[in-house]
Amino acid sequence: MKRFTTIAAALLLTPALVLTGCGASGDKGASPAGGDKAQTEAKKEMVTIKVAGFSDFFKGDDSPGMKVVKDFNDKYKGQINVVVQYMPTSQYSTAIQAAIASNDLPDIFLTPQGMDLRQIVKSGWAKPLDEYVSKNFKDRFTTGSFEDGVNVFEGKTYSWPLGGQNMRSMLYYNKKVMRDAGLDPNKPPKTWDELRQMSKVIADKGKGDVYGLIFPGGEPIPMDQVVMGLTASAIPTHGDLPGFNLKTGKYVFDSKEWTDAVKLLQAMKKDGSILPSSYSLKAPEATVLFGENKAAFFIDARYRMWQVKRDVPNAEFDMSPVPQQDGKEPFYGYTLASRAGYMISSNSKHPEVAGKFIDEAFASKEFFKSTLQSGVSMTPIDELNKDKSLYPYPEFNTFYNLHMTEMRLGPSTTKRNPNTANVIAELGEMRQSKIKPIFGDLLITLLMEDKGNVDSVLKDYNSKLNAGLQAAIDKVNKSGAEVSLNDFTFPNWDPAKDYTDDMYKALK
Numbered sequence: 329m330k331r332f333t334t335i336a337a338a339l340l341l342t343p344a345l346v347l348t349g350c351g352a353s354g355d356k357g358a359s360p361a362g363g364d365k366a367q368t369e370a371k372k373e374m375v376t377i378k379v380a381g382f383s384d385f386f387k388g389d390d391s392p393g394m395k396v397v398k399d400f401n402d403k404y405k406g407q408i409n410v411v412v413q414y415m416p417t418s419q420y421s422t423a424i425q426a427a428i429a430s431n432d433l434p435d436i437f438l439t440p441q442g443m444d445l446r447q448i449v450k451s452g453w454a455k456p457l458d459e460y461v462s463k464n465f466k467d468r469f470t471t472g473s474f475e476d477g478v479n480v481f482e483g484k485t486y487s488w489p490l491g492g493q494n495m496r497s498m499l500y501y502n503k504k505v506m507r508d509a510g511l512d513p514n515k516p517p518k519t520w521d522e523l524r525q526m527s528k529v530i531a532d533k534g535k536g537d538v539y540g541l542i543f544p545g546g547e548p549i550p551m552d553q554v555v556m557g558l559t560a561s562a563i564p565t566h567g568d569l570p571g572f573n574l575k576t577g578k579y580v581f582d583s584k585e586w587t588d589a590v591k592l593l594q595a596m597k598k599d600g601s602i603l604p605s606s607y608s609l610k611a612p613e614a615t616v617l618f619g620e621n622k623a624a625f626f627i628d629a630r631y632r633m634w635q636v637k638r639d640v641p642n643a644e645f646d647m648s649p650v651p652q653q654d655g656k657e658p659f660y661g662y663t664l665a666s667r668a669g670y671m672i673s674s675n676s677k678h679p680e681v682a683g684k685f686i687d688e689a690f691a692s693k694e695f696f697k698s699t700l701q702s703g704v705s706m707t708p709i710d711e712l713n714k715d716k717s718l719y720p721y722p723e724f725n726t727f728y729n730l731h732m733t734e735m736r737l738g739p740s741t742t743k744r745n746p747n748t749a750n751v752i753a754e755l756g757e758m759r760q761s762k763i764k765p766i767f768g769d770l771l772i773t774l775l776m777e778d779k780g781n782v783d784s785v786l787k788d789y790n791s792k793l794n795a796g797l798q799a800a801i802d803k804v805n806k807s808g809a810e811v812s813l814n815d816f817t818f819p820n821w822d823p824a825k826d827y828t829d830d831m832y833k834a835l836k
Contacts, residue, residue, distance in 0.1 A: 375678050376409045377685060380424065381438030381670060383490070385699055386414040392698035393690075400689040410685055417441060428453060433673035435682045436690075442756065444667035446749045449481050454671035456484035460683020461691075468693060469708045472737055475665035477746025487669030488691050491699070492706030492713060493662050493731045495630045496567040497557025499651065503644045505624040509533045516625075516648040519655040520558070520592050523625065527601035530624045540601035542623035544614040545775075548768025549761060554627045555771070557650035558592070559585040560658030564823045566738045567660040569758050571767060571793075574661070574739055577817030579797075581767060582783070582790035588653065590774060590782050597775050607776050612639070619643035633727055634703040637720075647726045649734055659823040661738020664708055667749065706731055737826040744832060745815040747804060754800040763792050 379386075379397075386393035397410050413434065415423065421440040427433045433453060439445060448454050457465070466474055469489060474480050479487040503513035509530040517523040527540020543554060556570040562585045564575040573580045580586055596602055603623050606614070612635070618626045619640025626632065627650055636643050649658050670690070672682045689695060696707035703720040706713050706728070719725060741748035756762055765773070770789060774780055797813070804811055820831050 374406055374409060375681050376411060377436065377676070377678055377682050378411050378413060378434035379436040379670075379685075379690075380413040380415075380420070380434040382415060382417045382420040383438065385490075385702075385704065386412050392695060392702055392704075395698055396689040396692065396695045399694075400685060408681055408685070410689075431675060433675060435673055435676040435678065436670055436686070437673060438670050439668040444749065444753055445479055445487055445669060445671070446477065446481065446667065447753055448671065449486055453674050454486050455674050455676065455679050456486055457488070457672060457683060457686065458485050460672065460679050461687040465687055465691070468691075470664055470710050472664045473708050475663070475740060475743055477742035477749050478663075478665040478667055478740070479669060480665075487666070487671050488686075489664050489666055489708040490669060491704075492664070492708045493735050494567065494705065495660065495731050495735060496570065497553045497560065497627060497629060497650050497660070498730055498734075499557075499648045500618065500626040500628060500632055500636070500645055501648065502618060502621060502624050502626075503646060505530060505538055505621050508538075508621075509624070513644075516646075517651045518649075519651050520589075520653045523651040524592065524596055524599065524601070527596055527625060528599045531599065531601045538621065539603040539623045540599075541596060541606070541625045541627075542603045542609070542614050542618050543606050543627065544609045544611040545607040545768075545772045546610045546613075548766060548772060549759070550629065551768030551771050552759070553629055554593075555586055555589045555767075557627050557658070558589040558652070559583075560650065560660060560823075561652040561654060561656040564821060565658070565660050567662050567735070572758050572816075574741075574816065574818050575821050576819075577813050579790050579793040581793065582787040585653070587782050587786055590771060590786070592653075593771075593775060594778070594782070597778070602775075607772050611635075615639050619645070630705060630727065630731075633723060634705075637703060637723070646723060647730060649730065658734060660735050661821070661823055661827070662735050663738060663740050665740070667752075736823060737828075738823070739818040739821050739827045739831070741816050744818075744835065745811055747809040747811040748815050750804045750807070750809055751797070751800045751811055754803055755796065760793050760796050763789075763796060 383393065385391050388394065394412065397412055401408070401410055421442070424437060424440045439448060466485065470492065473489045474485060479485065499516060501516040506513040510533070511526055511529065517526050530538060530540045543551065545551065552570040556565055559565070563580055563583060564573055566572070566574050571579055571581050603617065609617070614626065615632065615635045616639050617623060619636045633647065636645060652658055672679050676682055693709060693712065696709050696712055697718060699705065700707050700712055700718045701720050703724060712718060713728065716725070719728070752758060759766070767789065770785055774782060774785065801811055801813060818827070818835065820834055821827055
């Protein structure tokens with residue numbers, strides 16, 4: 329694995345990441361002079377496997393991932409040595425692409441951005457897990473964690489879920505800011521009117537120092553999750569597909585609900601309720617400012633919770649559903665099976681050892697228990713999520729309850745027709761970030777410049793997305809696969825209920 333190692337080391341300038349070949353056995357250093365023959369033989373027989381990825385759970389010695397690696401290495405000391413290569417996303421993508429090109433992948437590797445499991449399996453770069461893990465390996469995971477066309481292909485399993493339900497939009501509210509403004513810190517806004525009114529009260533009393541709403545406008549891609557959250561009670565919403573309605577098979581950026589939500593934000597800007605730097609803030613900056621009481625409300629995904637707790641430990645905040653125009657309860661569809669994940673490389677010399685590490689450590693209950701205790705996310709194992717003794721802080725109770733009350737198992741296009749995965753791969757993602765400017769850029773422009781007709785701007789953008797989806801479908805069909813827009817449409821979906829196998833069967 330010299331090519332991958334060289335690139336990774338050059339990018340990170342970290343000697344600890346300079347590794348030898350993929351799945352290497354033994355110690356290539358000099359033998360100890362006059363050393364015991366048995367010790368020398370043991371060294372030769374020790375297997376080293378490499379794990380590479382950009383997941384934060386491998387960042388730092390105290391991270392959940394590194395803890396299980398240490399325990400596993402201690403358990404099999406002298407027999408197996410697991411070495412992890414963690415690097416930032418962009419650097420990882422560069423290194424792994426080079427490793428793919430040279431057929432020199434690590435034993436276990438994460439899908440790089442811009443690729444999914446289906447592409448990697450089709451290219452022959454990964455081995456199925458099934459023969460290298462225990463027979464009951466999949467039983468530990470929540471129902472729906474494995475899905476044909478997503479992480480299972482032709483009956484063979486290639487990866488496993490790294491997390492549980494992932495709520496993409498919730499309201500974080502700063503209790504101190506609300507209390508200082510004379511508002512009840514235990515009664516966050518439930519409607520758009522309440523959000524606007526409370527934000528104005530806070531901004532007026534803050535006198536240029538404290539505001540109602542904050543967001544990381546400097547990272548525009550996830551800004552669609554803000555509007556998705558504000559409209560979730562009115563439009564059937566799948567948390568992984570912001571701006572796309574699986575009930576109709578159409579994008580909804582030009583819908584009255586979405587345009588009204590943008591106009592709400594415009595009105596809040598005119599009120600002076602939005603922190604002025606929000607339009608250029610990066611997520612870490614917005615996190616700290618929210619935690620340091622510079623704004624009351626922050627609409628963001630589930631990961632904002634643990635980042636606030638990490639960066640501003642004394643922040644006094646909680647979470648609630650995102651306010652809705654009609655005040656009704658929002659629901660979000662979700663799927664557990666993921667198109668991205670860790671796999672065993674097809675050229676690993678020790679796939680049985682890689683499988684052992686996955687089974688006993690990387691995908692073990694102990695690993696997921698550690699991720700839960702870190703507060704990063706829910707796990708794909710129900711019994712752990714329900715165990716309140718594992719919750720790292722009181723706010724996690726709210727976090728868990730929101731996921732349970734607001735999220736329902738949603739329809740899956742790949743379960744209906746695995747060939748839809750080819751369409752999504754052609755698009756890059758359902759967001760179609762290749763189409764510029766993306767929604768987040770349009771939103772920031774509409775807010776900052778205070779010009780441009782919201783309805784016409786979003787109608788034009790929406791038309792491009794619908795056309796892009798149809799073009800991708802046509803291209804996949806020309807390759808010999810059969811797929812249609814109908815495969816992206818689930819007219820019998822009710823977001824307030826789990827989507828069942830019977831509902832798939834009822835589709836025509």
